[in-house]
Every structure is written in structure tokens, then in C-alpha cells.
Amino acid sequence: MKILTNIELISVGNFRASLEFQHIYDEIRSAILTVSWADPYMFIINPVKRGNGVVPIKDNFIAHLLKNGWHSEVRMNIVKGMRPGPIDAIKQTSSGIVAVEWETGNISSSHRSLNKMAIGILQKQIIAGFLVLPHKALAQYLTDRVGNYEEIEPYFPLYASLKIENGHIGVLGIEHDSVSGEVVLIPKGKDGNAIK
Numbered sequence: 734m735k736i737l738t739n740i741e742l743i744s745v746g747n748f749r750a751s752l753e754f755q756h757i758y759d760e761i762r763s764a765i766l767t768v769s770w771a772d773p774y775m776f777i778i779n780p781v782k783r784g785n786g787v788v789p790i791k792d793n794f795i796a797h798l799l800k801n802g803w804h805s806e807v808r809m810n811i812v813k814g815m816r817p818g819p820i821d822a823i824k825q826t827s828s829g830i831v832a833v834e835w836e837t838g839n840i841s842s843s844h845r846s847l848n849k850m851a852i853g854i855l856q857k858q859i860i861a862g863f864l865v866l867p868h869k870a871l872a873q874y875l876t877d878r879v880g881n882y883e884e885i886e887p888y889f890p891l892y893a894s895l896k897i898e899n900g901h902i903g904v905l906g907i908e909h910d911s912v913s914g915e916v917v918l919i920p921k922g923k924d925g926n927a928i929k
Contacts, residue, residue, distance in 0.1 A: 734765050734767075734768035734776040734910065735776075735908055735910055736905055736907055737868050737906045737907060737908045738882060738904070738905065740889065740904045741901065742847075742889055742892040742902040743854070743893065743895060743897055743901060743902040744903075745897055745898065745901075746897075746898055746899025747828070748826075748829075748860050748899060748901060749901050751828065753826050757824065757831050757861070758903075760798060760801045760803070760824075761833060761865075761905070763797060764793075764797035764798050764801075765905065767793040767794065767797045768790060768794050770789075770790070770919060771913070775911060776909045776910050777910060777911045777916050778871070778911075778913075778916070779874070779914055779917065779918050779919075780913075780914065781918060782873055782874065783875070783876060783877045785874050785875050785918050785921070786875070786876060786920045786921035786922055787837035787875050787879060787922075788920075790835075790837060790919065791835040794835055794865075795822060798822045798824075801824075802824060803824045803833075804822065806820075807819055807820050807823050808820075809858070810858065820833075820834065821833055821835045823859075826860065828860045828899075829859055829860030829861075830860060831859065831860060831863070832850060832859050832861070833863045834846040834849075834862070834863070834865070835865045835866075836864055837867065837879055837880075838879070838880060839880055840878070840884050840885065841880075842880060843864065843884075843885050847862075847864055847885070847888075847892060847902070847904075849862075850902055851902060854897055854902065855895065860899065860901070861901040861902070862901075862902050862903075863902075863903045863904070863905065864904045865905045866880060866885070866905075866907070867906070867907055867908065868881060868882045868883065868906045868907065868908045869881045869882070869883045869884070870908055870909075871907065871909050874909075874912075885904075889904070
């Protein structure tokens with residue numbers, strides 16, 4: 734898998750300038766690069782519109798983070814007064830918790846992830862959050878209505894305008910390395926948009 738875009742929506746305070754932040758970012762970046770399909774070192778997708786599932790895609794990503802001391806599928810009260818679903822991965826740092834969401838759900842799910850991270854930083858529940866999601870060029874080959882980078886990008890100025898003293902929100906747009914009609918389709922789930 735390759736990283737096509739890396740945007741910092743919010744990046745203020747001491748954490749961004751720390752060596753610890755650089756280690757965290759390097760772990761996330763390396764984890765994305767380990768995501769593969771049909772090849773041990775590349776992500777090759779069969780270019781069938783809405784033909785590929787999404788669940789197996791993040792397996793290598795999460796496995797790499799777990800090897801580096803992250804915890805997956807953690808439920809935590811990032812937003813006071815709410816009990817949101819589990820976060821894909823978190824890591825404790827000396828400055829606070831860093832959260833990562835690998836987003837291959839619908840666009841409302843991508844918005845919810847960003848909102849959760851922003852409020853979590855405002856309420857000092859986390860120090861940083863990263864959203865990883867596909868660019869449109871990849872999303873078109875995945876389950877129907879998967880959110881994509883281009884679809885959420887117009888809302889980025891909203892997050893940049895937040896008054897935050899110390900925190901970071903990053904968005905990484907990802908894309909396949911190659912396409913081939915010879916590779917097997919990624920299996921789909923059995924519910925929701927996956928069956929479309």
C-alpha cells in the first residue's frame with residue numbers, strides 16, 4: 734500500500750515537535766506500507782468496481798502496530814458523555830494517548846472518526862489522532878459507498894479552525910500499488926453495504 738497524501742489538520746504544542754511523535758508517525762507510516770494483497774510486498778487490487786471487500790485490508794496494518802506496543806479494538810471514553818465503538822488502535826505516550834482509525838466504512842463513519850478525535854483532544858482525553866482512508870482511485874474498487882479522501886477533504890478547514898493548545902490530527906490518504914485482473918477479489922463481509 735502506498736501513502737498518497739499526508740495532511741496535518743491540527744498540529745500545535747510540544748507533542749508534534751517531540752521525538753516520541755516522530756516514532757509514532759514512523760510506526761503508522763510503516764504499518765500502512767506493510768498492507769499487501771496478492772503479493773507479500775505490494776497491494777495489488779482487481780479493478781472491479783465495488784467488487785472487493787474491506788475487512789481483510791487492515792490486518793497487516795494492525796499486526797504491525799501491535800508488534801510496536803499498540804493496543805487494538807480498545808473501548809475508551811474519548812468523548813465525555815458518549816460510549817463510542819472501539820478505536821482501531823491506541824498507544825500510550827508520555828504526552829497522552831494517540832489514536833488511529835483505519836477507515837473503510839461509509840463517509841459518515843469517516844466524519845465520526847475525525848469528530849471523535851477532535852473532541853477527544855479538546856477534552857484532553859487523547860493527545861493525537863490519525864485517520865487513514867482510501868483515495869477515490871482505490872475506494873471505487875471497494876464495497877459500495879466506502880468513504881474516500883476526496884469526499885472528506887472539503888471539511889478539513891473546520892478542524893483547522895479549532896482552538897487547541899496541544900494536539901495533532903493527521904489524515905493519511907492511501908492507494909493501491911497496482912491493479913491486475915488476475916488477482917483474487919478481496920472477500921466481502923455479509924452485511925450492510927458489503928453485500929451490494
